Amino acid sequence: MYSAAVLLPLLGFLAGSLVLMSPLPAATRDRLAQVITTACVGLAAIFSLVIFAQVGIGGQTRTVELFTWIASGSFTANWAFKYDALSANMVCVVTIVSSMVHLYSIGYMADDKSIPRFMSYLSLFTFFMLMLVTADNFVQMFFGWEGVGLASYLLIGFWYEKESANEASIKAFLVNRVGDFGFALGIFGVFAVFGTVQFDQVFAAVPTAADWTMRFLSWEFHALTALCLLLFIGACGKSAQLFLHTWLPDAMEGPTPVSALIHAATMVTAGVFMVCRLSPMFEYAPTALAVVTVVGASTAIFAASVGLVQNDIKRVIAYSTCSQLGYMFFAAGVSAYSAAMFHLTTHAFFKALLFLGAGSVIHALHHEQDMRKMGGNVHTKIKATYAMMWIGSLALAGMGIPGIGGFAGFYSKDIIMESAWAAGSGVGRYAFWLGLVAATMTAFYSWRLLFMSFHKAPSTDHHAVDHAHESPAVMMIPLYVLAFGAVVSGFALNHLFVGEGREHFWGESIKVLHDTIEHAHHAPGWIPPLLIAVGLAGIGVAYGLYIRNPGKPAKIAAANQGLYRFLLNKWYFDELYDALFVKPSFAIGRFLWKKGDGLVIDKGGPDAIAAGTLRLAQRASWLQTGYLYHYAFAMLVGIVILATWYVLRAGH
Numbered sequence: 001m002y003s004a005a006v007l008l009p010l011l012g013f014l015a016g017s018l019v020l021m022s023p024l025p026a027a028t029r030d031r032l033a034q035v036i037t038t039a040c041v042g043l044a045a046i047f048s049l050v051i052f053a054q055v056g057i058g059g060q061t062r063t064v065e066l067f068t069w070i071a072s073g074s075f076t077a078n079w080a081f082k083y084d085a086l087s088a089n090m091v092c093v094v095t096i097v098s099s100m101v102h103l104y105s106i107g108y109m110a111d112d113k114s115i116p117r118f119m120s121y122l123s124l125f126t127f128f129m130l131m132l133v134t135a136d137n138f139v140q141m142f143f144g145w146e147g148v149g150l151a152s153y154l155l156i157g158f159w160y161e162k163e164s165a166n167e168a169s170i171k172a173f174l175v176n177r178v179g180d181f182g183f184a185l186g187i188f189g190v191f192a193v194f195g196t197v198q199f200d201q202v203f204a205a206v207p208t209a210a211d212w213t214m215r216f217l218s219w220e221f222h223a224l225t226a227l228c229l230l231l232f233i234g235a236c237g238k239s240a241q242l243f244l245h246t247w248l249p250d251a252m253e254g255p256t257p258v259s260a261l262i263h264a265a266t267m268v269t270a271g272v273f274m275v276c277r278l279s280p281m282f283e284y285a286p287t288a289l290a291v292v293t294v295v296g297a298s299t300a301i302f303a304a305s306v307g308l309v310q311n312d313i314k315r316v317i318a319y320s321t322c323s324q325l326g327y328m329f330f331a332a333g334v335s336a337y338s339a340a341m342f343h344l345t346t347h348a349f350f351k352a353l354l355f356l357g358a359g360s361v362i363h364a365l366h367h368e369q370d371m372r373k374m375g376g377n378v379h380t381k382i383k384a385t386y387a388m389m390w391i392g393s394l395a396l397a398g399m400g401i402p403g404i405g406g407f408a409g410f411y412s413k414d415i416i417m418e419s420a421w422a423a424g425s426g427v428g429r430y431a432f433w434l435g436l437v438a439a440t441m442t443a444f445y446s447w448r449l450l451f452m453s454f455h456k457a458p459s460t461d462h463h464a465v466d467h468a469h470e471s472p473a474v475m476m477i478p479l480y481v482l483a484f485g486a487v488v489s490g491f492a493l494n495h496l497f498v499g500e501g502r503e504h505f506w507g508e509s510i511k512v513l514h515d516t517i518e519h520a521h522h523a524p525g526w527i528p529p530l531l532i533a534v535g536l537a538g539i540g541v542a543y544g545l546y547i548r549n550p551g552k553p554a555k556i557a558a559a560n561q562g563l564y565r566f567l568l569n570k571w572y573f574d575e576l577y578d579a580l581f582v583k584p585s586f587a588i589g590r591f592l593w594k595k596g597d598g599l600v601i602d603k604g605g606p607d608a609i610a611a612g613t614l615r616l617a618q619r620a621s622w623l624q625t626g627y628l629y630h631y632a633f634a635m636l637v638g639i640v641i642l643a644t645w646y647v648l649r650a651g652h
């Protein structure tokens with residue numbers, strides 16, 4: 001069962017690939033691929049629930065070793081599945097959300113011409129993420145890490161006929177290579193310092209290495225700080241944190257189910273999981289933790305501010321993901337790893353719900369994604385989807401009643417904010433206040449999305465709205481399942497993850513030197529009401545601007561053109577990177593191509609030899625006239641020369 005939970009999606013991928021190459025009729029291939037891949041991931045989800053009950057709740061941690069993968073001198077890496085509370089929770093999240101995405105895709109991708117390929121890629125994505133979260137060593141984690149990068153490239157660029165999809169997939173791949181380079185250096189450093197890449201052995205040696213230093217060229221660094229910062233660079237790439245975030249919104253070029261899988265359960269959660277898995281290392285590197293906190297808080301406010309003005313329904317939700325990941329990282333940065341994992345888990349449900357709900361809206365409006373072209377009281381035509389989007393938005397905004405209860409985000413976001421305050425440090429306060437502002441923005445852009453998508457008068461013709469229709473049952477059932485998780489997961493998991501049962505639940509899977517969560521439970525009582533108040537304020541402003549006075553937003557944008565364009569252009573990060581890296585790289589490449597390769601190498605090497613050979617052949621061809629008397633004359637000249645040479649030689 002422990003191995004099957006990981007390997008079943010791989011089986012689904014292989015079976016789907018065989019179906020794709022089979023000579024069966026297209027309709028049969030499509031249906032067979034859908035059934036096999038969905039069944040494999042669904043069965044893995046069932047196994048994951050059993051594993052969660054045994055390992056997470058029951059505390060029966062175990063490692064399933066399959067075989068030795070690499071053995072070279074003192075370097076050894078096994079292929080094994082490590083199951084503790086941390087990995088059991090992640091396996092559960094990944095397989096449940098992935099199974100819902102697979103089921104949803106049967107309806108959403110029904111008219112696509114490459115269904116077996118799409119379903120196979122989804123299963124491959126799931127397998128690589130499961131390999132990552134169950135790894136018991138850095139090398140196996142890196143295998144899964146690179147695997148999800150590959151799968152994201154294949155899925156973001158799935159519609160490869162579109163130039164924008166190809167560009168987005170390449171962008172995601174290249175930006176992640178930057179982070180992965182830091183991650184790889186961190187792994188090299190871990191082996192250099194500890195002599196092993198096995199998690200358990202490294203973690204056991206960390207306390208003795210707390211004061212160790214390492215030298216690079218003429219510089220000397222605190223070893224654990226340097227290693228953790230390098231590893232965190234990898235997390236920034238995968239989880240789209242500030243400076244390495246630019247690939248995430250462009251990833252919306254892939255089909256909507258891909259967006260849901262990337263944002264809710266797979267690629268972007270990998271960085272958060274990695275920092276929590278390596279908590280025994282980060283706890284002895286306070287400087288690295290401070291960097292994690294600042295980057296996370298800065299990402300939360302940056303992405304939330306950009307989400308305020310986006311008009312593509314999927315991009316709004318994408319920037320929401322980026323912002324919520326910032327919350328998770330600054331929670332980990334103040335040593336509230338269990339709070340970070342709690343929010344990761346609840347976020348998986350309501351973010352997948354929002355993305356799949358957005359896909360249902362796009363499906364209903366004949367593939368329209370621009371919110372400015374939606375509205376027209378479409379909520380009366382797709383009532384179930386409308387209700388699901390409300391549930392997802394309420395969970396995202398963390399709505400609830402302090403002291404009574406609320407949606408999933410109410411529990412997980414509250415404990416993160418209380419932990420940031422309870423940390424009592426400068427970076428903790430920085431994270432708290434930026435998180436508070438980001439929470440206000442979150443509520444605003446969430447209800448801006450609802451009001452623009454479902455209520456306002458559309459800016460173009462009403463054809464798409466007039467012919468809107470509810471999605472089929474195969475698409476709605478996953479929404480209902482995810483909505484259930486968005487409603488109850490916070491309440492159901494609160495005690496286990498961050499309540500009194502947290503120490504028993506997490507066990508040795510998370511290491512903390514100072515229990516921030518304990519202090520968070522004694523944080524000031526005004527924090528939960530304040531979070532609700534700023535959320536309601538954001539909703540109220542959105543209602544006033546987009547329902548009561550729909551002409552006001554355009555006037556505000558016109559009066560603040562500089563700020564509006566700054567946010568609309570995503571703080572100009574893409575333009576900055578284009579000027580700093582892309583254009584110089586193209587210029588260098590063009591110079592080396594034209595001057596180096598073309599002028600020096602080709603012209604002086606292969607081209608020169610080829611040209612000389614051609615000239616020699618042309619001159620030699622002059623001798624080949626085709627006239628018999630020319631050849632006879634040449635033979636006579638040759639005989640005279642030979643005879644002369646012979647006579648002269650005989651005379652000597």
